[in-house]
Amino acid sequence: MKRVKSYIAFLVAVLLLAGLAFTSTKGLGSDKSGSLDSISLGLDLAGGVSITYEVVGDEAPSAEDMSDTIYKLQQRVDHYSTESQVYQEGSNRINIEIPGVTDANAILEELGQPGNLYFIAQTDSEGNQNYQYNSGFQLDENGNIATDEDGNILMDESGSIGYTLNKTIEELEADGSIVLKGEDVADAQAGYQNSGTANTQEVVIQLEFTENGKQKFAEATKKAFANGESIAIYYDGEFVSVPTVQAEITDGRAVITGETNYEDAANKASIIRIGGLKLQLNELRSNVVGAQLGADAIHTSMIAAIVGFCAIILFMVVMYKLLGVAASIALMFYVGLEIFFLSAFEITLTLPGIAGIILSVGMAVDANVLVFARIREEILGGKDVKSAIKAGYSKALSAILDGNITTLIAAAILGLRGTGTVKGFASTLALGIIVSMFTALFVTRIITNIFYGMGFENSKWYGKAKEVKVFEFTKKRVMFYVISIAVIVIGFATMGINAGRGQGAFNYSLDFVGGTSTSVTFNENWTTEKLDSEVVPKIRELTGVDSVQVQTVKGTNEVIFKTVTLNVDQREAIASMLENDYQVPEANIAAESISSTISNEMRADATSAMIIALVLMLAYIWIRFRDITFGAAAIIALAHDALVVIVCYALTRIQVGGTFIAAILTIIGYSINDTIVTFDRIRENQYGMRHKDEYEQLVNRSISQTLTRSLFTSITTFIMVLVLFIFGVTDIKNFALPLMVGVVAGTYSSIFIASPIWLDIKTKLSKKNK
Known part of the structure; x- marks a missing residue:
């Protein structure tokens, strides 16, 4: 007892x-306290700071320069949040939206002036020091650390430790001490090189310069090497690195040694890359915007x-x-x-x-x-x-x-x-x-x-498994293959037909193809909920667009409506509606074209990440299962599930936006887990096999043994997504539907595709080995 x-x-x-x-999870979206209140929410859920930069100069920047600058800025603002967005507005403006923050001035101060990366010579033409190292201690006349009469070490008045500039950037530019700028850097990467001792390597930063930078760097290193000096890399008020020049460098490639570890070297290389913006930007405006979803x-x-x-x-x-x-x-x-x-x-x-x-x-x-x-x-x-x-x-x-x-x-x-x-x-x-x-x-x-x-x-409190009834899943596997192929082919045919009609293979959102941003200053303050119920339906009716993103600007009556690209007639229709229905003056309505928030570089990054992840998953499954056929079958099943979700987007014409990538990734993560469980049971049952011709019975028995688990897991996951679809707003419904299709596809593939494909591969290999 x-x-x-x-x-x-x-x-x-x-x-x-x-x-x-x-x-402790109460409180999200309310005025109650709870752990959820301390979670940083994205732009779509809570809003944040919006900053608009304008390119300096009278000439319009090239599309390549704008794209490169946007991509590098995206990498930089990821420091604040991975959900930050950077996109082009008009021909020469760049918008940055950072979620979860409300102090625009603080962000601007921390963000600094994009593009200000400098390579500074140690001395000017007259031999004066441009920067020096401050130890934080006072020094006596002999250069030793000074102490008071009680022997206490005296600190420098500034209290700073590290390198400090002796001149302003303007003064350094005027006397020619800035030998290169960020625009002269082509690339910067962390890496390794032989350290000179046997079988050891050291971490380094590898720099590559443009053609113009190559010549400038050759001249700068020639002078610095002759005088035994360094060239400092300076970015937004901080010294990134102060390497001593050990030789004249004429090939446009340099290596910075002395790094403590790879992570630090990678961070410094990232700063150098990001600082190497091709365009000089000035802040045009900044404000706090509300949530996009409300x-x-x-x-x-x-x-x-x-x-x-x-x-x-x-x-x-x-x-x-x-x-x-x-x-x-x-x-x-x-x-x-x-x-x-x-x-x-x-x-x-x-x-x-x-x-x-x-x-x-x-x-x-x-x-x-x-x-x-x-x-x-x-x-x-x-x-x-x-x-x-x-x-x-x-x-x-x-x-x-x-x-x-x-x-x-x-x-x-x-x-x-x-x-x-x-x-x-x-x-x-x-x-x-x-x-x-x-x-x-x-x-x-x-x-x-x-x-x-x-x-x-x-045992009555825990339940007892029933005798497993073995189903002949593999008997009709060709039929299941045909069904899957037919669904995918129909989807791709539909995509081709829609593309041929000029409607596009997918119904892309402004996240992928850009669109129009309409800024409106109303005569009164509107809530997001009121805008969603009154104004947004009218914009949809007038333009025929499905999705309208709404952002309010804190402290003002300004509202920003983002849609896919609108033509002149659609823009005029919106302006006329706002003037007639809400008495908004024409001067208070401004429409600008905006670029996609998901750039080509970001898509390329996501694609390369996916490929690397699939290769590593294949390698892991190969090592763990000691049989590459498991990995090959799993990858084929993953491709099947991803294609089914893509077909769902094509057939339903749900907008393909930022959540599209997340939906595909979610299903891949779900599917691989589901498939691995069945493969694990096949591996376990394989130990009892006597003959290779028992593979078909092995697969049928293993699938049957894990069938209940597959169905139950799918049901619980499906329930979570289904209630999101039932209760969610339009954007959430459009996100939940492909996920539901993906869960069904993942369950289907783990039962009818992955294991039968493993069987076919294994059987063919066994026949070849006979």
Whole structure:
């Protein structure tokens, strides 16, 4: 009895902690306090600071220079948030929108004047020092550290330590001490080179200059080398590096040595690259803008999350009894920990970020389902509950780790190589996976053991697996292949027809193709909700566009409407409506063309990141399963699922915007996890094979054994997305629908595509080896 009371006390403590973690998530989109209030929200959910720069000079900049500058600025503002947006407005303006901040002046002060990267000679033509190193100490007349009469070290009045300029930038430019500028840098990368000692390498920064920069650098290094001087790299008020010149460099390539580690070298190289903007920019205006989706989006998302969470708990309890209760308590821990870490790591949460969380919730449930299925199998095999729990966690561990690690590989590469929304998605996905593994493998197990210790030792509380009925899934695999190919072909044919009609293969949003920004200063202050209900429907009716983004400007009556590109008639129709219906003067209406927020370079980064992630996932599966055929089949299944989602966008004409990339990535992460579980069971069952001609029975048995788990995981994930679709605003519905299609496609492919393809590959290889 004493033992039971101890377990009851443990359970009460766990419930209190779970309740505390879960209730701390209140407050998003309301005036209540809670952990969610400290989460940084993106432009689509909370707004932020908008800054407009104008290119200096009378000549219009080239499209190439504008594109290059936008891309480099995007890399730079990622420091504030991975969800920051940089895009072109008109012919010579660049807009920067940074979420989660409200002080435009502070951002401008920190951001500095883009493009100001200087290479400064140590001395001017008369031998005067342009900069010097300040140790922070006072020196006596002999150059030694000065002390007072009590022997205390005297600090320099400035208190600064490090290099400081002796002149202003203007003075340095006037006397010719600035030998190169950022525009002279072609590239900068961190790397390694032989250090001179045997079998060792040192970290370096590798610089490459333009043709003009090559000549300037040759002249500068000739002078510096002759005098034993350095050339400082100076960016926005700080010294990036002050390397001593060790030779005259004439080939336009230089190496900076003495770096402490690769990360520091990479950061410095990034600053040099970003500072090498081709255009000089001046600030034109700055203001604070409101959320693009409005408070309704946050409110409905919260309702959807609560309804979905409750539905999942109900499903788990009904299907898994006491184990379902344990999983539900662990999920409460998961939600609380997820919110806590989102806040602690200052991860900006946007609509794509919500996708990462949804996926990780599904994977958290999936890990529990895997373990529970194993426990029930062990009970069916005759083991007592305690032994079944231990064996269940042990046997499910490899599938859980493999599924999550492959998804983590993708998240890591996307986070390192991606930009913008891709990087934000990767952050929330990686965090969610780590937290979900912790709660599933540790918290749920602790709670399950507490229940057992309280006296719930009878197997009736846990359920018993039924004898598995083996279905002949592979018998009609050709038919399933044909169905998949037909769906994809129909989708691509539709894309071709739409493109031929001039409608475009996809219904691209302004995120991809740019559009028109209409700035309107009303006679009164309008809320986002009122604008969405009154003005936006009229704009849609007049222009025929589906999506209209709305941003309010804090402290003013100005509102910015962003749509796909409007022609002259559409612009005039909007202006006429605003003048007649809302008495807005013509002078208070201005329309400008804006570029896409997802540049070609960002798309290229996302594509390269995806390819690298797929290659690494293939390598991981090859190593873990000791058979490359598993990896090949998994990659084919991933391609299938991604293509099905793409077809969904083409057939439904849902706008392809920033969430498109997130949707594709979400489904890839979900699908690989689903497929790995089936492959893990094939690998396990393969040990009992006697003949190679048993492959077909092996696959059918393995799929049948994991079928319930695949369906249950899909149901729980589908529930989360479905409630988002039911309760969400238009933008969220357009995001949720492809995700639902992707979940169905991922489940279909793991059952009917991935494993049968592995069977075909394996069978053909076996025949060749005979």
